[in-house]
Amino acid sequence: MRYWEIDFLRGVGIILMLISNFVTDLQIFLNYPYSPFWHAFAMLTASIFVFASGASFYVSYTQKRSLKRILKRFIRLMSLGLLITAVTAILFKEGTIYFGILHFLALAWILAIPFYHLKSLSVVLAAVFIILYPLVDSVHAQTLAFLPLGITPPSFYTFDYFPIFPWFGILLLGFKFGEAVMKSRGNVKNFKFVCLLGRNSLKIYLLHQPILVSIILLVFGDKSGILIYNPLK
Numbered sequence: 001m002r003y004w005e006i007d008f009l010r011g012v013g014i015i016l017m018l019i020s021n022f023v024t025d026l027q028i029f030l031n032y033p034y035s036p037f038w039h040a041f042a043m044l045t046a047s048i049f050v051f052a053s054g055a056s057f058y059v060s061y062t063q064k065r066s067l068k069r070i071l072k073r074f075i076r077l078m079s080l081g082l083l084i085t086a087v088t089a090i091l092f093k094e095g096t097i098y099f100g101i102l103h104f105l106a107l108a109w110i111l112a113i114p115f116y117h118l119k120s121l122s123v124v125l126a127a128v129f130i131i132l133y134p135l136v137d138s139v140h141a142q143t144l145a146f147l148p149l150g151i152t153p154p155s156f157y158t159f160d161y162f163p164i165f166p167w168f169g170i171l172l173l174g175f176k177f178g179e180a181v182m183k184s185r186g187n188v189k190n191f192k193f194v195c196l197l198g199r200n201s202l203k204i205y206l207l208h209q210p211i212l213v214s215i216i217l218l219v220f221g222d223k224s225g226i227l228i229y230n231p232l233k
Contacts, residue, residue: 005181010198013048020045030223054174077106099147100160122172129169136165
């Protein structure tokens with residue numbers, strides 16, 4: 001059973017993502033100036049997605065506690081994530097996505113299983129993951145092996161990065177929202193289009209960047225020179 005509240009939240013995230021990533025693409029390809037506002041906007045957008053994923057996990061696992069289903073989801077998302085890793089490594093001089101949103105969401109649902117059984121304690125632990133982030137972020141290592149935790153090499157740069165600290169904490173906070181919507185009786189009436197976007201969030205996520213980047217490259221070209229190979233040239 002689907003809950004419109006989660007689909008709506010994802011749909012809002014999709015709309016914000018399209019705006020945020022378009023601005024990011026302008027920064028990457030056209031040297032559009034960095035802005036704290038757009039950075040905060042991107043963090044809000046990402047938080048909505050991760051929070052909604054936590055709610056979705058809670059609902060899904062409550063309805064059917066199937067490790068097999070979660071493992072299949074892990075394989076699908078991680079495969080897509082690794083494909084993105086390969087594409088960004090081949091096409092770009094820097095910014096390769098080693099542990100982006102898809103890598104994170106693939107792993108996070110497996111990690112979330114034991115936290116599901118902790119009930120309200122999961123909220124306390126969510127705060128721990130968030131609070132410890134500055135400490136973890138200050139640690140560096142000369143290897144990519146610890147990227148999932150948030151420990152990066154010095155001067156590490158990537159287009160997309162979602163480490164366990166703090167993002168897993170935000171996902172755990174979504175548990176309470178998932179619990180709340182399962183108790184709701186409301187039916188969606190006025191937000192069907194936004195919910196439709198939410199139900200198709202993965203497809204939109206996979207397609208939107210190739211479309212946005214293609215438009216920018218066709219109209220303006222790669223003014224920053226970040227591409228190793230421009231497939232549209």
